């Protein structure tokens with residue numbers, strides 16, 4: 673099992689990160705990918721990666737909710753890090769119209785700049801979008817070339833949107849939202865192209881049922897996997913095997 677998206681460097685894990693990682697390993701997690709947020713999260717993320725090499729893996733990018741008036745300064749720091757060492761992916765990056773629409777133009781500009789870096793370094797992108805899925809798919813359709821790949825993380829869109837993402841040869845990240853009764857994923861998940869699906873938690877956010885509302889952690893990936901298996905009337909083993917293969921492909925991991 674692979675958690676393709678977890679912010680386990682966040683303050684919420686400060687007290688018990690070792691126990692959290694132990695529980696992940698006991699649950700069968702092989703690797704945890706940690707998307708960056710902005711300049712304030714880099715130190716804690718890289719420290720965790722250093723302590724758990726090959727298990728906790730950092731990516732580098734600027735989250736759309738951290739795109740404000742000073743976003744060029746933020747991007748400069750990201751650019752510097754990308755030049756300094758290798759990262760397996762660029763992200764997370766994207767658009768978010770949920771909290772604050774003031775900087776949407778800057779979000780789009782930051783997205784395009786980070787896509788250019790992804791093309792330059794030939795790395796996949798990790799896309800966050802909230803209440804902005806259509807516009808973000810359209811953006812990727814415009815910027816797509818043979819090298820550009822990635823994942824739409826925390827997918828909760830329609831079958832039609834999923835098909836457009838598949839056509840782009842992008843992956844779909846399923847997390848805790850897939851287990852929420854009101855999310856409508858029971859109708860969408862059976863229709864998904866499973867060769868494009870990866871699993872994630874987005875820890876510490878969006879914990880799956882029955883932990884909804886509490887702190888999320890990578891071990892809960894299995895709850896997401898079980899829900900996907902239930903919706904598709906497939907076995908848990910089958911879902912775990914195909915999504916692990918997909919995650920390895922997405923992040924160009926040599927198994």
Ligand code: NI
Nearest residue numbers: 677707764874
């Ligand atoms: Ni995230």
